[in-house]
Amino acid sequence: MKQIIAIIRDEQIEETKVALETIGVRGVTFLYVNGRGQQKGRVSPREWGGSVNRNLRMQMESPRHCEESPDAGIKMAGSPFQLDTEFALGFLPKRMLFIVASDEEISRIVQAIVNTNQTGRHGDGRIFICPIIGAIRVRTGEQGDKALS
């Protein structure tokens, strides 16, 4: 039993849901997260203009956006409870997926996520495979692989 933690583009989430359903993955947990990679959240102008992503556009219109320097966002301060902090420090809105599946299904699921989300541009995301030592279905108390089926 393994856990797939995938971080993908916000705007690809619907396609990914369809792709996962097609290959028979039923149980998925989606999280709204903010993230960045080796580019530290820099976004190319082409992507800024062309994206349909609501959050990105909000970020673009925000005076704090960091187009050139990744450090431009760092002067952001103030209350940590303000909504604005989500866009500080060059973090971009992303979606995180948690999928727990049996060992033999892992490569198929990874392939499906890669095929759906690959654009070839920076920011496509990462997939991490982590070991899981147990699973319990809350409703019935079933354990292990039975809890997944």
Next chain:
Amino acid sequence: MKMIWAVIRPESAQRVITALDAVGIGGMTRLHVTGHGKEMGITLGAVHYKEIPKEMLMIVVPDNDVAKTVMIIRKEAQTDLKSAPEGGTIGNGKIFVTYVEDTFAIRTAGKPDGT
């Protein structure tokens, strides 16, 4: 590869991120979470808050960077209590380290060169 989940104070998140940047650990994911520790929340006056806002950072690093990363997070996320400078204040957070068996970069469909 190891995955580090750090639950820290929202107000120390920016300090931690800046410090990690300085040593070249740039890739990370942050989540807004709420929770409480063994103190079961906080009581301010007559009001008891059970869910306290925290910031969770998820960082995946190579095995030999784990100690360094944990040290930096600890150093930056710790707030000192004046009466007990060594102990820090409650609510500074926790760091969890778990295994990562495999990593894929979606852009190249292969192994990333860094984290």
